[in-house]
Amino acid sequence: MTTRTASSPSGDLSLPALPLGQILPWAIFGGLLLILALYFVGAEQGATSMFSGTAVHEFVHDGRHMLGFPCH
């Protein structure tokens, strides 16, 4: 790891590169969950449905329009 000296005017801002193996588990589990959440806001009960009915679509209706997703 780099040690910064007080003399450098703006400070050394170099950051460590995280090994892929350390990021990957988070990226897979976190990323999948987050993308699933996005799907529910953006597309569920619009083009495709995991649950029948229109409750999810109607509940997030205004957000879906304003966030730019095709709504109906």
Next chain:
Amino acid sequence: MTGNLLLRGLFAGLLAGMLAFGFATVFGEPQVDRAIAFEESTGHEHSHGDASAAPEEEEVFSRQTQAGIGLFTGVMVYSLSMGGLFALVFAYAMGRLGAFGLGPRGLAALLAMLALVAVFVVPGLKYPANPPAVGDPATIGQRTRLFFLLMLVSVAAMVLAINAARALLPRLGGWNATLLAGLLYGAVMVAAAVAFPTFNEVPEHFPASLLWQFRVASLGIQVVLWAALGLAFGWLAERYLLGAPKVRRGARLRG
């Protein structure tokens, strides 16, 4: 370290979502209400407002619920998800875009700006946000697929452009490498916009000014969201990576 950054991303997303919700309530909701009023006046009713037009499509939530807790939930879930994904991208990028000499806050601001462009602005030029009453329900499947596909193409093109900039940097210098990368992204997106089908489903007599104002409000929401996300996350990440400002002088980078 990735987990900690992910938490900070969610926290930044929480903050960004609240600001975006405030903006959406003030600037977006009036346009949605006007669009629904237009929709009802022309009889293209679909489950908002009075349910008498279509008995099988009865109102699930009141307009008040949709504009309040419903909008809040939608914007918050979107913002939290983007915050988390943003943190993962940041975790990957932070040591790898080091050649550009940005600190955590600079990198977060740059990534947020690029994300706004790649996720919303450029795909939105082809498939813009539409208010209620605009859009043919018969094509919703096709429009949704193409919307997400174009977003995916845009993000992939942005990743390609960033990698191109990194590769060209030693030979061409920062200015020319960045210009060429921007040109590459632009060229890919123009080609995609030409190749993808166009939809014009704005009903006759729908007010052009309302459509414009709705889309400006929609852009505003995203600008507020990504600006807040980038700046808040940068601040949080810097405190984590470089320590609090008071003790930062001569401090060690925490690994």
